[in-house]
Amino acid sequence: MHDGAEVVVFAGGGTGGHLYPALALAEALVAERGSVRPFFVGAERGIEARVLPERGLEHLLLPVRGIRRGGSVADNLGVGPALVRSLAALRRRFRTLRPELVVVTGGYAGAPAGIMAGFGRIPLALQEQNAVPGLTTRLLARFADQIHLAFPEAAEGLSPAARRVVEHSGNPVRPPARRDRASDRAAFLLDPDRPVLLVTGASQGARAINEAMLALVRGRVERAAEPAWQVLWSTGPSHISTVQAELDALGSPAWVRALGYIDDMPAALSAADVAVGRAGAMTTSEFLAWGLPSIVIPLPTAAADHQTRNARALAEAGAAIHLPQADTDGASLDAAIESIFADPARREALAAAARRRGRPMAAVETARRLAALLPSHPAEVA
Structure with a gap:
């Protein structure tokens, strides 16, 4: 069913604020380019562990954990090993998927896929929802081909090199419809x-x-x-x-x-x-x-x-x-x-x-820019 499809990995979660933008962008990208096969990567501890199975979406949940700010060294001892296990599991899955693009919407759940994209030379796009870039966005910015910001002020928190690929795209929300x-x-x-x-x-x-x-x-x-x-x-x-x-x-x-x-x-x-x-x-x-x-x-x-x-x-x-x-x-x-x-x-x-x-058409416009990172001639889906 998926033979010839272009796999695009959407990674992000932990909270709905990172997961739902990924879902919205995936939907918009499929509408823009029908050959796309979305695949979601999240965390076992995040909201995505419930939402992705409920929606019947292809996904992989990783043991990755977030850093507890203000926590003790002991509180964060398991973060490193969990990241290593997550990267190993994702490496195995990427060998099968062979993704054409990775889109990271932030949160600790998005970090492993972004790291794999960076070291695997896979095109990488970031979507940052807030006025201050999160740790995942700052970490992955050096690898990114596109960085989509909801707040233009977020660019101040990125390196000069990263700012060269920044676009003020807005957050992907449902566009207002004419209503009574x-x-x-x-x-x-x-x-x-x-x-x-x-x-x-x-x-x-x-x-x-x-x-x-x-x-x-x-x-x-x-x-x-x-x-x-x-x-x-x-x-x-x-x-x-x-x-x-x-x-x-x-x-x-x-x-x-x-x-x-x-x-x-x-x-x-x-x-x-x-x-x-x-x-x-x-x-x-x-x-x-x-x-x-x-x-x-x-x-x-x-x-x-x-x-x-x-x-x-x-x-x-x-x-x-x-x-x-x-x-x-x-x-x-x-x-x-x-x-x-x-x-x-x-x-x-x-x-x-x-x-x-406001950017009411953010999902559609961002999807069009993401499509530009895919191969020029999409394969036909069997």
């Missing part, structure tokens, strides 16, 4: 004619954001100061019972719609006028792609504090308001939200800057 906003609001039981604030802590939710939002709602209820806007709030599955109990105790304000998880995120983004969320790469990329003014609250414990770097970059570009978690409570969050809704000129300026930074 009133219908999308109605689907969430929202008032179709009232502005919407979308609050999300990503798939698992964010306790700090939830607590600040509860304080905001409590303050509004106590002051009998219902806002002109309404809230669509994705709390995270493990937080919804607590949040809903608090809202019930406050009289179940009609202007707040809390859900544990939003399955149809494009509908939620379409319904929204302003967004509040973490400063993770994929979350912010979706806000930008939809041209949404946003308030971003970085997770302070993110690796190398990369979410703060993301937030600062967007704030400096005028595309978002950066609100540090340490400064976030009900009052500060309310003030930041109100400053956008109450000032149409500011809201439009934020939206315009978001659209300028």
Whole structure:
């Protein structure tokens, strides 16, 4: 079935922020070039160990482990041996696969495939999601034929030689489709004619954001100061019972719609006028792609504090308001939200800057550049 196909290895994972860009790029590259056979490489300990088998995708899971920042020497003793075992297993698989291209989307799970590409003289492309390049990207940059950045600021963290192959491509997110906003609001039981604030802590939710939002709602209820806007709030599955109990105790304000998880995120983004969320790469990329003014609250414990770097970059570009978690409570969050809704000129300026930074067609455009690294005449697939 795969005779004559061009094998492209997509490596990256550990977290969804590295895995889902790989899945999106693979899909886009197959659409661009039908002869491509994607093969995924990840870590036994990463989210990909669940997602790749569920989707029935060809893959190899490796014993590779990430370095525990701040951990003791003993904590990291197994990292080296696990890398050696991973490289040995991957070398055997590469002999069979004979990949034409390796695409690494970051995370410790992507390192072995990138190293094999570098030493095996296989074309290598990197995709970096954040404003500060991760360790894997910095390690592999010397071997890369293309480096695709979501944040142009990330180039500052690369060597001058690596910058020569850098492209500002954006993160591969689902491109916004033309939708009916009133219908999308109605689907969430929202008032179709009232502005919407979308609050999300990503798939698992964010306790700090939830607590600040509860304080905001409590303050509004106590002051009998219902806002002109309404809230669509994705709390995270493990937080919804607590949040809903608090809202019930406050009289179940009609202007707040809390859900544990939003399955149809494009509908939620379409319904929204302003967004509040973490400063993770994929979350912010979706806000930008939809041209949404946003308030971003970085997770302070993110690796190398990369979410703060993301937030600062967007704030400096005028595309978002950066609100540090340490400064976030009900009052500060309310003030930041109100400053956008109450000032149409500011809201439009934020939206315009978001659209300028957004790359809604990033997956398609990056796939076209990746195809340029493949042989000029793709073999016919039997």
